[in-house]
Amino acid sequence: MHEISLLNLCIAFVPVLPVLLILYRWHLPYKKSLYALIRMLCQLMIVGYFLAFLFETNSAMIVFTALTIMLFTASWISLGSIADQRPGMYKRATTAMAFGSGTALLVITQGVLMIEPWYAPAYLIPLGGMILANAMNCISLAAERMSSEIQHGQSYLEARAAALKASMLPVINSLFAVGIVTLPGLMTGQILSGVSPLIAARYQIVIMCMLFASAGLSSITFLCLSRHQYKLPSKT
Known part of the structure; x- marks a missing residue:
């Protein structure tokens, strides 16, 4: 499978930005969505490292x-x-x-x-x-x-x-x-x-x-x- 570089991974977040902007302009809880996105990123990166360790053991x-x-x-x-x-x-x-x-x-x-x-x-x-x-x-x-x-x-x-x-x-x-x-x-x-x-x-x-x-x-x-x-x- 084609490996996704960190730069290409960042590009995946580009379509997210207008949604967050509209949530902000419409006075909706954009911070909750932003927090969810950041948490998702951290969770998946952590689980990726954990699974890599688990598979190797x-x-x-x-x-x-x-x-x-x-x-x-x-x-x-x-x-x-x-x-x-x-x-x-x-x-x-x-x-x-x-x-x-x-x-x-x-x-x-x-x-x-x-x-x-x-x-x-x-x-x-x-x-x-x-x-x-x-x-x-x-x-x-x-x-x-x-x-x-x-x-x-x-x-x-x-x-x-x-x-x-x-x-x-x-x-x-x-x-x-x-x-x-x-x-x-x-x-x-x-x-x-x-x-x-x-x-x-x-x-x-x-x-x-x-x-x-x-x-x-x-x-x-x-x-x-x-x-x-x-x-x-x-x-x-």
Whole structure:
């Protein structure tokens, strides 16, 4: 893939300037947007150096530690929609995300890609991040809808169904849109790096299946584990 020089990287910010200028002229919070851009730049540069170090170490323990930290962080963030219930639901969210994301990641890396070694950080870290971020968003939607439905007097079964439907909707919409409305970043990156579009399409199919499975398994597990949080009968 063509390497982007620092000068060319700066050029990428040129279209950003008129947007910031208009925000300023219209007395809108341009400082927040500027801060977001600077933070994005710093975060990506830092993670770039971190991943370079991680890939060079090639240590199973370091990879496992990184994935564990990502799991705990994603679980905590996922409950932001029900912050008042976060302490009681955190263990459930972590368990659900570990099961759903872990299952999808295991099948993809060991059954489909068959990576060597099994802990190859160049695969596990990026794929794990994609899976956990997807599961995090789905659990967040499921938790918010579940809590809302229960507060409005719905039964556990009705609330569970509504919550699962809400959590899966973004993933299902992405399945409909991929390849027609959107060209995913992974597929675009592979094509730009010279990979055949047909091969890139296969990889993207694997990724979409992985995201759908992790979203569904994580949400379903979380909703089932949440039954006792609302002191509902054990019958499902």
